[in-house]
Amino acid sequence: MESFVVHTGTAVPLRRSNVDTDQIIPAEYLKRITRSGFEDGLFAAWRKDPDFVLNQPAYAGATVLVAGPDFGTGSSREHAVWALQNYGFKVVLSSRFADIFRGNSGKGGLLTAQVPQEVIEALWQAVETDPSVPVTVDLDRRVVSAGEVVSAFEVDDYVRWRLMEGLDDIGITMQRADQIGGFEASRPSYLPTTTAVT
Amino acid sequence: MGRTLAEKVWDAHVVRHAEGEPDLLYIDLHLVHEVTRPQAFDGLRDSGRVVRRPDLTLATEDHNVPTQDIGLPIADPVSRAQVDALRANCAEFGVPLYSLGDVEQGIVHVVGPQLGLTQPGMTVVCGDSHTSTHGAFGALAFGIGTSEVEHVLATQTLPLKPFKTMAITVDGDLPPGVSAKDVTLAVIARIGTGGGQGYVLEYRGSAIRSLSMEGRMTLCNMSIEAGARAGMVAPDQTTFDYLEGRPHAPSGTDWDTAVAHWRTLPTDDDATFDAEVVIDASTLSPYVTWGTNPGQGLPLTGSVPSPDDARDEVERVAIERALEYMDLAPGTPLSEIPVDTVFVGSCTNGRIEDLRVVADVLRGRKVSPAVRVLIVPGSVRVRLQAQAEGLDTVFVEAGAEWREAGCSMCLAMNPDKLAPGERSASTSNRNFEGRQGPGGRTHLVSPAVAAATAVTGRLTAPADLSPVA
Numbered sequence: 287m288e289s290f291v292v293h294t295g296t297a298v299p300l301r302r303s304n305v306d307t308d309q310i311i312p313a314e315y316l317k318r319i320t321r322s323g324f325e326d327g328l329f330a331a332w333r334k335d336p337d338f339v340l341n342q343p344a345y346a347g348a349t350v351l352v353a354g355p356d357f358g359t360g361s362s363r364e365h366a367v368w369a370l371q372n373y374g375f376k377v378v379l380s381s382r383f384a385d386i387f388r389g390n391s392g393k394g395g396l397l398t399a400q401v402p403q404e405v406i407e408a409l410w411q412a413v414e415t416d417p418s419v420p421v422t423v424d425l426d427r428r429v430v431s432a433g434e435v436v437s438a439f440e441v442d443d444y445v446r447w448r449l450m451e452g453l454d455d456i457g458i459t460m461q462r463a464d465q466i467g468g469f470e471a472s473r474p475s476y477l478p479t480t481t482a483v484t
Numbered sequence: 485m486g487r488t489l490a491e492k493v494w495d496a497h498v499v500r501h502a503e504g505e506p507d508l509l510y511i512d513l514h515l516v517h518e519v520t521r522p523q524a525f526d527g528l529r530d531s532g533r534v535v536r537r538p539d540l541t542l543a544t545e546d547h548n549v550p551t552q553d554i555g556l557p558i559a560d561p562v563s564r565a566q567v568d569a570l571r572a573n574c575a576e577f578g579v580p581l582y583s584l585g586d587v588e589q590g591i592v593h594v595v596g597p598q599l600g601l602t603q604p605g606m607t608v609v610c611g612d613s614h615t616s617t618h619g620a621f622g623a624l625a626f627g628i629g630t631s632e633v634e635h636v637l638a639t640q641t642l643p644l645k646p647f648k649t650m651a652i653t654v655d656g657d658l659p660p661g662v663s664a665k666d667v668t669l670a671v672i673a674r675i676g677t678g679g680g681q682g683y684v685l686e687y688r689g690s691a692i693r694s695l696s697m698e699g700r701m702t703l704c705n706m707s708i709e710a711g712a713r714a715g716m717v718a719p720d721q722t723t724f725d726y727l728e729g730r731p732h733a734p735s736g737t738d739w740d741t742a743v744a745h746w747r748t749l750p751t752d753d754d755a756t757f758d759a760e761v762v763i764d765a766s767t768l769s770p771y772v773t774w775g776t777n778p779g780q781g782l783p784l785t786g787s788v789p790s791p792d793d794a795r796d797e798v799e800r801v802a803i804e805r806a807l808e809y810m811d812l813a814p815g816t817p818l819s820e821i822p823v824d825t826v827f828v829g830s831c832t833n834g835r836i837e838d839l840r841v842v843a844d845v846l847r848g849r850k851v852s853p854a855v856r857v858l859i860v861p862g863s864v865r866v867r868l869q870a871q872a873e874g875l876d877t878v879f880v881e882a883g884a885e886w887r888e889a890g891c892s893m894c895l896a897m898n899p900d901k902l903a904p905g906e907r908s909a910s911t912s913n914r915n916f917e918g919r920q921g922p923g924g925r926t927h928l929v930s931p932a933v934a935a936a937t938a939v940t941g942r943l944t945a946p947a948d949l950s951p952v953a
């Protein structure tokens with residue numbers, strides 16, 4: 287996983303609250319056998335509307351999603367995180383995230399930064415006035431800024447550490463390779479392997 | 485204080501323990517099938533990782549495979565893509581795979597035990613909820629999600645929070661004609677589909693000790709349908725006898741060392757469980773489900789319940805909805821419900837012992853002309869064994885279809901499906917809406933009830949069949 291310290295990019299204003307994971311990626315996209323390519327399912331129902339914000343050329347290439355409250359509710363699907371990441375998002379800002387979505391994001395390396403709703407409103411205004419305004423998310427200092435708007439954001443300490451170190455769950459466990467190796471050395475010899483048939 | 489079976493297995497696999505963090509648990513056996521999300525392998529590839537222990541990993545093809553004309557390419561493109569992806573991933577990462585056509589192919593939860601790969605005291609995982617089956621050997625075995633599959637592939641470990649323990653004690657003698665399937669349906673009807681949530685169930689008591697390994701596997705298999713994380717039975721002489729001489733079982737002095745260790749695994753007398761359910765075996769009789777979850781079951785001698793029987797509003801709505809989907813009227817005797825299809829098979833009841841029970845009922849009888857009867861062995865080995873015993877002849881002479889190994893009609897992912905509105909008596913584990921095909925209706929039954937139902941065309945216990953002339 288890439289490490290995340292400071293990110294600067296343009297932002298998309300998503301003026302909707304209670305965006306559930308079925309909206310983020312509808313179930314019909316879950317049959318895929320790959321992990322990439324989920325960007326075409328991202329907000330699939332809404333994207334049928336040519337006026338939907340992601341369809342506006344001014345917001346092409348954005349990497350920060352500024353969303354309404356209660357983002358990521360509904361069923362736990364890691365595909366929701368993959369869809370946002372495959373599309374190119376590195377950060378989602380909201381005043382409130384659903385717990386499971388937040389957990390899945392942390393595991394997948396997508397930053398969910400929580401700011402007060404006033405800040406969301408101010409950011410919406412800033413990026414609607416000028417879609418090209420650079421938004422900087424400084425995970426080290428826990429500060430988001432866009433033009434005049436500057437705000438601290440909340441992020442779980444553990445998730446922050448992991449993102450800054452660029453460690454996913456597996457990466458963390460792999461740091462224990464010596465302990466795992468030690469355990470393996472002490473496993474009884476009668477335990478089976480799938481390859482050698484006696 | 486004493487430890488339970490589950491706790492002993494857990495303790496023996498902790499690689500790392502730190503306050504406030506999940507334990508890092510070593511995994512002895514990781515099973516894989518083609519529906520185990522290929523994304524897990526993609527994840528490895530994307531981060532340049534390898535499978536740490538391909539020699540503790542085993543893959544089979546089961547969910548999508550056809551059970552007829554297996555020499556032909558798989559017709560459904562989605563199914564074929566999943567199988568192809570598994571083959572490519574196994575080849576790339578060096579994971580042993582038993583493909584369609586191989587003598588060791590079959591349902592992953594049938595193949596592991598029959599090879600002797602599932603042994604007492606092991607930790608076993610698979611990206612499949614019915615991994616609980618392997619608990620029959622006194623292994624701690626549970627299903628895991630996509631990112632966990634990737635974690636195990638890369639590290640052979642999983643960070644886990646401890647489970648709670650629940651004893652399911654079944655004492656006394658099971659009446660004749662009552663099988664492990666009836667016990668499990670009775671347990672789930674009793675504690676509900678959420679009753680086991682957060683628990684590892686340990687099945688105990690004299691009725692459990694008297695079950696064969698096949699019966700214990702049926703019981704542990706269905707633990708997940710009570711919401712439990714896993715089910716377990718302590719290893720005993722029945723377990724050792726089943727394992728001895730299997731291809732991957734220990735041999736020579738290793739065998740003696742292993743058995744000595746296995747004998748230390750049963751729950752200590754002074755250990756305590758977080759919860760306990762006690763069932764008197766002598767009160768049990770053949771069970772069938774009438775509704776759309778495995779907890780909606782009753783003795784076959786009973787009648788379809790009425791929403792008025794509900795204990796609360798939630799249950800009332802659930803009964804109403806189930807009756808509507810199942811197209812059943814309250815008060816109908818369960819033994820008068822006609823079926824179109826009988827399915828014998830799945831990781832719950834697709835083993836040799838199950839097929840023997842079915843053959844015993846069908847021998848000298850004919851299946852009802854109104855019923856399509858599918859008998860699907862859980863693995864190629866089971867199929868060959870049944871043929872060696874002449875069971876296939878019994879099935880075919882009775883008018884049943886004898887198929888190749890796979891998950892088949894347990895779930896509608898391959899060509900074996902119910903048509904909308906069709907009704908089955910099925911030895912599988914899930915009677916959810918549409919599980920066996922969109923609009924299909926499922927009654928879960930034991931192999932003996934499935935066979936008797938095939939003869940009469942309505943839900944029937946073997947004891948109610950007229951004797952063979």
Ligand code: SF4
Nearest residue numbers: 614830831891894895
């Ligand atoms: S037989 Fe059914 S429950 Fe068992 S592994 Fe196959 S699909 Fe799953």
